[in-house]
Amino acid sequence: xxxxxxxxxxxxxxxxxxxxxxxxxxxxxxxxxxxxxxxxxxxxxxxxxxxxxxxxxxxxxxxxxxxxxxxxxxxxxxxxxxxxxxxxxxxxxxxxxxxxxxxxxxxxxxxxxxxxxxxxxxxxxxxxxxxxxxxxxxxxxxxxxxxxxxxxxxxxxxxxxxxxxxxxxxxxxxxxxxxxxxxxxxxxxxxxxxxxxxxxxxxxxxxxxxxxxxxxxxxxxxxxxxxxxxxxxxxxxxxxxxxxxxxxxxxxxxxxxxxxxxxxxxxxxxxxxxxxxxxxxxx
Numbered sequence: 001x002x003x004x005x006x007x008x009x010x011x012x013x014x015x016x017x018x019x020x021x022x023x024x025x026x027x028x029x030x031x032x033x034x035x036x037x038x039x040x041x042x043x044x045x046x047x048x049x050x051x052x053x054x055x056x057x058x059x060x061x062x063x064x065x066x067x068x069x070x071x072x073x074x075x076x077x078x079x080x081x082x083x084x085x086x087x088x089x090x091x092x093x094x095x096x097x098x099x100x101x102x103x104x105x106x107x108x109x110x111x112x113x114x115x116x117x118x119x120x121x122x123x124x125x126x127x128x129x130x131x132x133x134x135x136x137x138x139x140x141x142x143x144x145x146x147x148x149x150x151x152x153x154x155x156x157x158x159x160x161x162x163x164x165x166x167x168x169x170x171x172x173x174x175x176x177x178x179x180x181x182x183x184x185x186x187x188x189x190x191x192x193x194x195x196x197x198x199x200x201x202x203x204x205x206x207x208x209x210x211x212x213x214x215x216x217x218x219x220x221x222x223x224x225x226x227x228x229x230x231x232x233x234x235x236x237x238x239x240x241x242x243x244x245x246x247x248x249x250x251x252x253x254x255x256x257x258x259x260x261x262x263x264x265x266x267x268x269x270x271x272x273x274x275x276x277x278x279x280x281x282x283x
Contacts, residue, residue, distance in 0.1 A: 019198070020196040020197070020234060020235060020238040020269075021197050022195065023194065023195055024194045025195070025212060026190055027191055027215075028188045029188065029189060029190075030186055030187065030188060031187040035148055035184060036106050036140035036184065037140070038106050038184060039186075040251075042104045043107070043108070044080065044082075044083060044106075045066050045082045045083070045107070045108045045109075045110070046062075046083045046088075046108065046109040046110070047059055047061065047062040047082070047085070047111075048084065048086065048087055048109070048111055049111070049112060053114060054112055056165060056170055057112050057130075058084070059084055060173035060174045060176075060177065061110050061176050061177035061180070062177060063174050063177060064173070064175060064176065064180075065178065067174070067177075068177070068178045068182070068185065069185070073186075088109070090137060092146070095137060095139045096139060106138065106140045106142075108136060111134075111135040111137070112132050112133070112134050113132065113133040114130055114131070115131035115133065117129065118130075119161070126161040127159050128158045128160070128161060129155050129157055130156055130165075131155045132153070132155060132156065132176060133151075133152075133153050134152050135150070135151055136149070136150040136180055137150075138150070150183070152180070154176055154179065156169070157169075157172055158172060193245060194271050195209075195212065195245060196238035196239070197209065198235055204226050205223075205227065208224050208242070217246040217249050220246050221243050221247060221250075225239075225243060228240075233266045234269075236263075237266035237267035237268075238269065240262045240263035240266060241259075241269055243259045244256045244260035248275065248278065248279050253283050257280070257283070260272065260279065
């Protein structure tokens with residue numbers, strides 16, 4: 001997945017007619033995460049607690065977690081479902097059953113353990129700090145077939161010094177969920193991709209380049225495919241390389257590799273090895 005920011009860098013030299021030239025684009029591309037990557041996937045969040053108080057805190061944490069993910073991956077729109085469960089034995093089979101129950105690609109399960117509240121004074125006012133031992137379990141049905149477990153200890157402040165948890169305290173607990181979401185949020189890096197271009201009377205070459213400027217890889221691929229009737233092996237190889245790159249940037253790496261193989265069979269091009277390395281790294 002990429003941000004909609006792109007810098008188009010055309011080769012300084014004039015394009016020679018019928019000879020493939022190169023140009024490059026700089027893209028902000030999402031880095032692969034160590035944990036479940038939720039980009040483009042459906043997500044459900046479950047929460048549970050051993051006591052009513054822990055269950056209420058678990059729901060607040062799940063709300064804060066979901067809101068943070070939605071702000072990043074869903075442009076702030078509600079797209080993640082939250083479920084409270086009475087209790088659940090933490091096994092791979094039970095976690096997978098949550099996937100089957102919801103039909104979601106990725107499920108998260110929060111289990112908080114509250115420690116006794118500690119009296120604190122902030123701005124001259126007595127408040128309570130609630131230490132939390134937080135356990136988070138995650139399973140990505142489209143990724144590695146294993147349940148990921150994350151453990152941590154944190155706390156949140158309830159400004160009400162009375163007994164039990166106040167509404168403001170539960171609201172503060174949402175910050176625990178937002179902090180837990182940080183490891184799953186987008187991390188971006190600038191990467192450069194190169195394409196071939198042939199100066200000719202056929203408009204599809206320029207239309208494909210325009211599609212690249214819009215990050216419309218589907219349209220670019222369609223334009224390059226319309227040019228595949230070229231008689232020259234070098235030009236066909238350049239087109240097949242471009243198609244492979246467009247498919248790779250669309251996330252269709254298996255198909256991209258097939259087109260790259262066609263490109264390599266038609267002619268040897270300088271950009272092929274780098275693209276092969278990138279595609280195989282994501283297969």
